[in-house]
Amino acid sequence: MTTVLQHVVRRSILRPFAKSFSSGSPLVDVQVNDKTGVAIVKMGRAPVNGLNTELLGALNDTFDSLEKNKATGMILSSSIPNIYSAGLDISEMYNGTPENLTKFWNTLQSMWINLYSTPLPTVALINGNAPAGGCLLAMSCEYRVMVGSKFVIGLNETQLGLFAPKWFQDTMVSIIGPRQTELALTSGKLFSAQEALKIGLIDELVASEEEALASSDKFFGLFKRIPGYARGQTKNFVRAEVLDWLLKNREHDTKVFLNSIQLPHVQKGLGLYLQSLKKK
Ligand SMILES: CCCCCCCCCCCC/C=C/CC(=O)SCCNC(=O)CCNC(=O)[C@H](O)C(C)(C)COP(=O)(O)OP(=O)(O)OC[C@H]1O[C@@H](n2cnc3c(N)ncnc32)[C@H](O)[C@@H]1OP(=O)(O)O
Numbered sequence: 001m002t003t004v005l006q007h008v009v010r011r012s013i014l015r016p017f018a019k020s021f022s023s024g025s026p027l028v029d030v031q032v033n034d035k036t037g038v039a040i041v042k043m044g045r046a047p048v049n050g051l052n053t054e055l056l057g058a059l060n061d062t063f064d065s066l067e068k069n070k071a072t073g074m075i076l077s078s079s080i081p082n083i084y085s086a087g088l089d090i091s092e093m094y095n096g097t098p099e100n101l102t103k104f105w106n107t108l109q110s111m112w113i114n115l116y117s118t119p120l121p122t123v124a125l126i127n128g129n130a131p132a133g134g135c136l137l138a139m140s141c142e143y144r145v146m147v148g149s150k151f152v153i154g155l156n157e158t159q160l161g162l163f164a165p166k167w168f169q170d171t172m173v174s175i176i177g178p179r180q181t182e183l184a185l186t187s188g189k190l191f192s193a194q195e196a197l198k199i200g201l202i203d204e205l206v207a208s209e210e211e212a213l214a215s216s217d218k219f220f221g222l223f224k225r226i227p228g229y230a231r232g233q234t235k236n237f238v239r240a241e242v243l244d245w246l247l248k249n250r251e252h253d254t255k256v257f258l259n260s261i262q263l264p265h266v267q268k269g270l271g272l273y274l275q276s277l278k279k280k
Pocket residue numbers: 047048050083085086087088089090091129131132133134156157160161162163164165256257260261263266274277278279280
């Protein structure tokens with residue numbers, strides 16, 4: 001079912017790229033530069049861009065529409081100060097019905113498949129903390145620029161008594177390699193900006209959003225003279241192994257998620273974690 005919100009997002013980004021514009025959606029704001037065709041997509045689900053089914057669906061629709069409308073590139077960022085995304089919305093995984101949990105997980109899978117495999121050049125403009133699912137979003141883009149040195153990024157699932165699914169892990173392996181991924185994931189490490197830069201989890205650390213936009217322009221500029229088809233195919237080949245695993249194992253992956261997340265001790269852990277976040 002299409003929500004009113006998703007409808008607004010879809011309708012807005014279907015407008016021609018005559019001008020930069022905002023979708024007016026409280027969840028996803030899209031502005032397209034009329035000269036370059038690059039879209040800036042900003043998540044705006046207060047308070048922390050928790051990735052619930054609705055936000056994941058809105059992002060998915062946005063990625064689809066940008067491709068259909070021949071945007072030339074995408075910058076994925078946030079409109080919430082100091083927050084890129086707090087990752088998956090834990091309330092969606094706590095006490096959810098099997099139907100809702102399945103819908104949530106399938107929407108996450110679809111969004112990731114779309115983002116990871118888009119032929120568009122993609123930049124994560126990380127202007128806030130990016131734990132867990134927030135880190136996944138950033139890692140799924142081709143280039144990562146973090147704004148300011150006070151934020152953290154990483155897959156901290158084990159700290160919550162969870163594990164990062166195989167495709168989350170493989171995405172990280174493709175960026176920082178198996179050794180560093182194993183060390184980071186088994187300890188649930190959240191990297192400081194400096195650490196993330198050193199290890200290659202982010203590509204640049206800059207002081208302001210203006211600088212980050214300039215870095216993004218430079219990145220998109222690399223492809224000015226490269227035929228889009230050649231670029232897209234190359235990206236496909238490089239990403240095929242990580243992507244294919246999920247494409248071939250979606251049902252299995254959903255079953256693993258459903259079976260694990262509903263275990264009583266996992267639910268208890270999630271409940272305590274949610275409480276600890278609220279008590280802060
Ligand atoms: C055999 C057994 C094995 C079992 C394993 C099963 C595993 C199965 C596979 C499962 C896969 C699961 C994959 C998960 C990936 C994820 O993304 S999990 C989410 C992880 N995220 C986090 O840990 C981040 C938590 N949040 C924070 O650290 C901070 O909120 C922040 C640094 C992002 C921001 O800090 P600040 O600005 O100070 O805001 P807060 O005051 O902390 O929060 C404001 C508000 O938001 C709520 N909130 C924060 N994060 C989340 C979240 N992820 N989901 C839902 N809600 C969140 C927080 O409670 C506050 O709420 P109130 O305003 O107080 O109501």
